[in-house]
Amino acid sequence: MLHPRRSAQEVLLCDLCETVPLQSHCEVCNINLCVNCVGKHISDSSKDHNVVPYLRRKSPNYSKCPTHPDKHCEHYCEKCEIPVCSTCALYGKHKGHDVSDIQEKLSAKTESLQKDLEELETRIYPRYEEMASDVQTEKAELETKYGKLTTTTDQQGEILHREITAIVNQRKSAIAEMKNKHLSTLNKNTEEITQKMAELKQIMSDLKSILKSNDVSLTSTYKSRNFEFRTLLPKVRVTVPSLSAQKINKDQLNEMFGSLSPLSINTKHGDTMKSAEAVSSPPVKPLLHEPRVTATIDTGYNRYELTSVSCLSEDQVWTCSQLNNTMKLLNLQSELLTSIQTKSGYAPWDITVTRDRDLVYTDNIDRTVNLIKNKQIQTVITLQGWYPLNVCSTASDDLLVTMISDDGEQSKVVRYSGSTEKQSIQFDDQGRPLYSSDYNYKYLSENKNLDICVADYTASAVVVVNQSGKLRFRYTGHPSNTEQSFTPAGITTDSQSHILTADFDNHRIHILDQDGQFLRYIHCDLDTPWGLCMDIRDNLFVAEYNTAKVKKIQYL
Structure with a gap:
């Protein structure tokens, strides 16, 4: 009304x-x-x-x-x-x-x-002006603060240079002293030999004179001294010393130089507005009680061939086989969208997709890591003395590569930025190898907290190190399971920093938290799960070795 x-x-x-x-x-x-x-x-x-x-x-x-x-x-x-x-x-x-x-x-x-206008004019806008002024002040102080940091770094470098120069000078002095002793010994030996040679020349001259004179008296009184000279002077042997140069340990050198604390960017919460950190933090996604398969892709490979899968998008995946030199891009309907053959003609060992959606594959026989952009293959890494195994792309667009030495005695993880080696991870703090030494698969993945997770099949363990390569933990299977051996193959991580690894002999996936605590299994009637990858919505893709199929699984 x-x-x-x-x-x-x-x-x-x-x-x-x-x-x-x-x-x-x-x-x-x-x-x-x-x-x-x-x-x-x-x-x-x-x-x-x-x-x-x-x-x-x-x-x-x-x-x-x-x-x-x-x-x-x-x-x-x-x-x-x-x-x-x-x-x-x-x-x-x-x-x-x-x-x-x-x-x-x-x-x-x-x-x-x-009221809104009044609040904006008298309270809110002045606060933003104050914040803008603070930022400008901080920017103005940037050159001074970072200049001091650079100066301190230069000073520390000069100290190390002085110490190294002192050591080098000590070694040079010792070398010069040894050289003088060596030369003195040889000179003394030369003098002795020269003296003997002079005596021999005189004796030979006397003998020739006697023989020429045909003098009975000289001939009858001659006494032979040949027996004196048959025993040669002692031969002086002096061995030139060698320098036992120790292999430079870059980690120890870094520690000796001094560490640089990480850049800390903290966004404080305002009275009513969320900070940038709060806005960007991923939402909490609980684990489903019953994970479910939402799609199955038939890759077209033969049984016992499919080993790797890598997501290009939510509905497109790259796949590769250990016995086939063709890598395939497939959709959820099993339709072949693209296929690319390796440059060498050998089967790829592993594949990964970069942030720019380019495909990367390792060629174990050709010793190369290759990038495919617009269907053009370019070799970005060529190894000597090592064979590349598995590869993954990181949040910073680096490549992490597991590799094995020619003699099969050493294995390591190496970080590359383009073709440049940035980091090598091989030993723990006690100098013991982190990874088993053999030609088996060592899939790896970078977690959201920047840990590097390696599924070491031969060691029956997931080995996790932090960003700087320090060992955090080893996971060797659920503690209560003592009957079935843990056989880790593929490994991946999600937005919650969960670690997921394929236990292919036991036909299941292990889900761990970022500290290595077992959370749950995924079964979903899996048949020898091998390669794993994750899309941006935390859907898990599993490559089955026996069936040559890829299953898409929702578990969060």
Whole structure:
């Protein structure tokens, strides 16, 4: 029903006292006032009022009714929360709804807008100005602070250089002293030999004279000294010393130089706004009680061939075989979208997709790591003395590669930025090898906390090191399971920093938290799960070795 005071047959009353006819209008507060209430209203000094005669007030800009174009929406439907015309309110679809005068809503809204404007002008915007000023101040101090850091680094480098120079000079001095002794020994030996040779020449000259003279007396009195010279002088042997140079351990050298604390970027929470960190942090996704297969892809490979899978998108995956030199891009309907043969003609060992959606594969026989961009293959890494095994792309767009030495005695993980080696991970703090030494698969994945997770099949363990290569933990299977051996193959991680690894002999997936605590198995009727990968929505893709199929599994 219409408000009883707003009927065209009634006198319009003051909005404050509601008893005396109105005479004035406050355009700031959008309310009508009688002569008695004007003074009371403007006594509120919290805002600037603008009271004008009612007939000189600014006319509200009413919207036209969409149902009745000749009518203006002078009323407000409380139920539908929209402006309506009188016809709609009395006879149309808003009949029977609580209807108020649009001026009342306009007045309340105007007051709300005034408060918002006041808060923005007096409180919020000045705070942003202050924050902007603080950032500018911090930027201005950047050169000085980082300049000091660079200077300290140079000073530390000079100290190490001085120490190394002192050691080098000590070694050079020792070498010079040894050289002088060596030369003195040889000179003494030369003098002895020269003296003997002089004696021999004199004896030979005397013998020739005797023989030539044919003198009986000289001949009969001659005594041979040949026996003296048959025993040669002792032969002096002096071995040139060698320098046993120790292999430079880059980690120890880094520690000796001094560590650089990480750049810490913290976004503090404001009074009402979420920080950038809170906005970007992934939502918590609990594990499903019953994981389910949502798609099955037939790759077209033969049984016992499929070893690796890597997601290009939520519905497209790259696959490769250990016995086939062709890598295939397939969709969820098992349709072949693209196929690419390796450059060498040998089967790829492993594949991964980069942040730029390019495919990377390792060629174990050719000793190369190759990038495929626009179907063009370029070799980015060529190894000597090592064979590449498995590969993964990182959040920083680096490549992590597991590899084995030619003699099969050493294995390691190497980080590359393009073709440049940035990091080598091989030993723990006690100098013991982190990974088993053989030609078996060593799949790997980078976790969200930047840990590097390797599924070491021969060691029956998942080996996890932190970003700097320090061992965090080894997972060797569920502690309560003592009957079945743990056979890890593929490995991947999700947005929750879970670690998932394929236990192919036992036909299941292990889910661990980022600290190596076992959480749950995924079964889903898997048949020898081998390669694993994750899409951006945390769907798990599993390559089955026996069936040559890829299963898409929802588990979060």
